[in-house]
Amino acid sequence: MDFKLTNKVAVVLASSKGLGKAIATTLAQEGAIVVIASRNADELNATAKEIRQNTGAQIITVPTDVSKAEDANNLINQVGEQFGRIDILVNNAGGPPFDKFESFDDEQWQKAFELNLLSFARLSRLALPHMQKTGSGRIINIISGSVKSVLANSVLSTSMRMGIVGMAKLMADELGPYNITVNNVAPGLILTDRIKHTLPKDEDPEEAIKQRAANIPLRRIGEPKELAALVAFLASEPAAYISGTTIPVDGGAGRSIY
Numbered sequence: 380m381d382f383k384l385t386n387k388v389a390v391v392l393a394s395s396k397g398l399g400k401a402i403a404t405t406l407a408q409e410g411a412i413v414v415i416a417s418r419n420a421d422e423l424n425a426t427a428k429e430i431r432q433n434t435g436a437q438i439i440t441v442p443t444d445v446s447k448a449e450d451a452n453n454l455i456n457q458v459g460e461q462f463g464r465i466d467i468l469v470n471n472a473g474g475p476p477f478d479k480f481e482s483f484d485d486e487q488w489q490k491a492f493e494l495n496l497l498s499f500a501r502l503s504r505l506a507l508p509h510m511q512k513t514g515s516g517r518i519i520n521i522i523s524g525s526v527k528s529v530l531a532n533s534v535l536s537t538s539m540r541m542g543i544v545g546m547a548k549l550m551a552d553e554l555g556p557y558n559i560t561v562n563n564v565a566p567g568l569i570l571t572d573r574i575k576h577t578l579p580k581d582e583d584p585e586e587a588i589k590q591r592a593a594n595i596p597l598r599r600i601g602e603p604k605e606l607a608a609l610v611a612f613l614a615s616e617p618a619a620y621i622s623g624t625t626i627p628v629d630g631g632a633g634r635s636i637y
C-alpha cells in the first residue's frame with residue numbers, strides 16, 4: 380500500500396528516543412520530511428543523523444520543551460517559515476511519574492497537566508492554521524493503554540490521557556469539515572528507556588521483562604516500530620476516513636470489551 384507520505388511535512392514531538400524516535404524513523408522511511416523536537420539538543424542531533432543515514436530523508440531538529448509555550452510557538456513558527464505547511468502533527472511527551480494518588484501534590488498535578496495535556500492542546504492549536512490552509516491534516520496523540528484498563532500507580536498519566544481522549548473526540552468533530560483527522564494511539568508495554576527505568580533494580584532485566592510479558596496474550600513486550608507502523612498508517616492518505624478513535628497497541632493486554 381502506498382501511504383502517500385512523500386514530501387509531507389511531519390512534526391513529531393518528544394522524538395530523540397523511544398516511541399517518538401521510532402515514529403520519526405518510520406515516517407522518514409515513508410518519504411516524509413520530519414521535524415523532530417525534544418529538550419536535549421545533542422541527543423536530538425544524534426538521532427537526526429542516525430535517521431538521515433538510515434533513510435536518506437530530510438530531518439530537521441528544533442530543540443523544544445513541549446511544556447513551554449515559548450518553545451511550542453518557536454517550533455511551529457520555524458516549521459511554518461521553512462516549509463509553509465504542516466501535514467502531520469504527532470503529539471507526544473515524556474511520561475509523568477508513577478505513584479499512588481496520595482503521593483502527588485498540586486505542583487506535580489500542574490506539571491503533569493502542562494506536559495501531558497496542555498502541550499497537546501497548545502501544539503494542535505498552533506499547527507491548525509497550517510493544516511486548514513492546505514485543506515488536510517493529521518493529528519495523532521500518543522497517550523497510554525491506561526485509558527482502556529486500569530494500570531496501578533498511573534493516576535497522573537491516566538487523568539491527563541483521559542482528558543486527551545475527550546479533547547480529541549471534540550477536535551475530530553470540529554475539524555472534520557477541514558479534512559483534518561484526529562486520533563489517539565494508546566501504547567501498552569513497549570520497550571523503551573522509560574520502561575527500562577521502571578524495571579526493579581535488584582532483578583535481572585531480562586527476567587523482569589519476561590515476568591511483565593507473562594500477562595500479555597502475545598507473551599512479549601512490544602517494539603517501538605510496531606507502534607510507529609500504526610502511527611504512519613493513521614498519518615497516511617489511505618487512513619483519511621479514520622477519525623476520533625483511540626487505538627491500543629498492546630499485544631492484546633487490554634481486557635476491556637467496551
Ligand SMILES: NC(=O)c1ccc[n+]([C@@H]2O[C@H](COP(=O)([O-])OP(=O)(O)OC[C@H]3O[C@@H](n4cnc5c(N)ncnc54)[C@H](OP(=O)(O)O)[C@@H]3O)[C@@H](O)[C@H]2O)c1
Nearest residue numbers: 393395396397398417418419444445473474569571572573
Ligand atoms: N513505552 C511504553 O510502553 C509506554 C506505555 C504507555 C505510555 N507511554 C507514553 O508514551 C510517551 C513516550 O514514552 P517513551 O517510552 O517513548 O519514553 P522515553 O523512551 O523516555 O522517551 C521520551 C522522549 O521524550 C522526550 N521528552 C521528555 N520530556 C520532554 C519535554 N518536556 N519536551 C520535549 N520532549 C520531551 C525525551 O527527550 P528529552 O529528555 O531530551 O526531552 C525523549 O526523546 C510517554 O508519555 C509515556 O508515558 C509509553
